Amino acid sequence: MKLLKELALAGTIAISISSAWNVADAAEKISVAHSTWIGYGALYIAKEKGFFEKAGLDVNLQIIEASSDAIAAMQGGQINVVASTMDNFALFTGNGADLEVLTALDESAGGDGIVAKKEIATVADLKGKSVGVQKGSVSQFLLAQALNKAGLSLEDVHTIDMKSGDAGAAFVAGSVDAAVTWQPWLSKAAATDFGKILADTSSMPGLIVDALAAKSDYANEHKTEMKAFVDAYFEGIAFMGKNPAEGHEIIARNLKMSTETLEGTLKDVRFFSKQDNAAFFSGDRSPAFALVSQAGEFYQKIGVLRSTPDAAKVVGVAGELAK
Template sequence: MMTKLFRRCLAGALTGAVLTAAAAQPAAAGKISIGHTIWVGYGPLYLAKELGFFKENGVDVDFQVVDDSALAMAAQAAGKLDGTATTLDEILKYRSDSFCFKAVALFDESHGGDGMVSLKEINSLADLKGKTVALNEGSTSQFWFSYLLKKQGIPLKDVEVLNMSADAAAAAFIAGQVPVAVTWEPNLTLVKTKNVGKVLTDSAATPGVIVDVLEISCSVLKDRPADVKGFVAGLQKAVDYIKTNPDKAYEIMAKGVGGYLKEPKDFADAASGVKFYDKAMTIDYLGTPDKPGKVTEVIALGNEIWTDLGKIKKPIEYKDVIDASFTQ
């Protein structure tokens, strides 16, 4: 199986050791620095850069690939990055009075890229009661799994969670060591290919729940709003380009993102499991402070799930983590 970096693996608290690991430096006026892991949804960053969409909107960019989103968030908290590309549910755990940031744009939503694999005799979520489920605790995988259980009224205590990475969970399932695993592509396809089980459900059944966002530090939003506006405009133009020139877009994005997605075919395959958000979709999802969109449902879910799991202590509100004005 290909070695890859994951956007959803969380390292835990923002420690001093993590802060010193970040190589990026604060961006000056006219430049935006963003940290991200290797993920298909972040391809538009490199597409907009390569095609000059950021530059034509008056902003230079610097992207830093990091091992996991916790490292990027730590670097941002230390003032070494302006923002981070990660999932909406993840940012809820980091927002505090001392670490202020807000999501200003959307990248994509998982639409079949995440899923749960199980033995063939398991036919529903209700059948998971008493079963061992391998997943990455503290990650989006756990958030999504907890969400699925809540929808069915199944207490988390009714299943036994075995903590391991998404790759390890898939490998354990394929080896017959666990009956259920929460993972993502290409592991879902691998399970189908090996015919060792089935995909019980995937994120196509939960639209708008696993969403990647661009969040920016509040100090940058306040002091350099023109840079942020230009960045968001360039990003949205890149998404429009994907619609009309997918093959060329995949080629450029594969080269930029690199890693396990460095080949255009691999990138295109991965892209089939996500939906890129254009401007209209972003406006609809984020809404406004007076009339917020679906994002409020995920924020509410995040508050409930992460509080239950001991990951957040103070409820997060729309106004704490969302600034839709740069898209509007």
């Protein structure tokens, strides 16, 4: 009898181990590329707290700073999912990348903006002034929208092409009248005795939105896995809301910054909740559709697009996954 019990126990253990191996083998491997932007940090929370694993996913997070490099890696099959801005996805799609957005992550809420000399009172006063801005980028997109609200266009200012960080540095050095840049250069410019923040994304909600996208065929062939991925990500967001100290520590450690530095910049970003994401992609003419359309029209107007992206196709899968 004792021998029979031992054999039965051994059989149970063997079955349990075999089942565990089968689950591990069955886990869908998903590689995600992102830059070191804090808005992507909740991906690490979902991974470290086991939300991806619980959903049957083996998620590998990789840092690739340039979106163009990440998109190239995705096109080549080395990466499954890429994090970037919605306008960037419009740009890449219009230039031949067949991709679809999966979910929105966050929006800039003061982290990007225009700095100017103190005597420039309003955006309208930029007319005829020199502005450092990276052409064909989200910074130029931001500048164009701000100028449009003030009744101006890009043709009304003297733009000097430079990367966003360099534009901030050039302004602090006194080389340009204004610059389109991001933190920490916004704060550095405001700290000078001659500069100020003229406008930032805290007054432009929904303009710079970060998201995740995948190749169209991958997104459509793996909808079940992508739905599980998106839901697990938002479990990470919910966890951070309830456990901010632990959530911030996970983000800071993985992005290799101090918790103090992270918390000092969190005011400039607004993470999307699951409900925010659903609202962003809700309806045939959703805010996401409008943003991709707006960005596509802008980039085509300035001559950096081969064709206008199909906004409905770009955001269609995300609308399904958000339900």
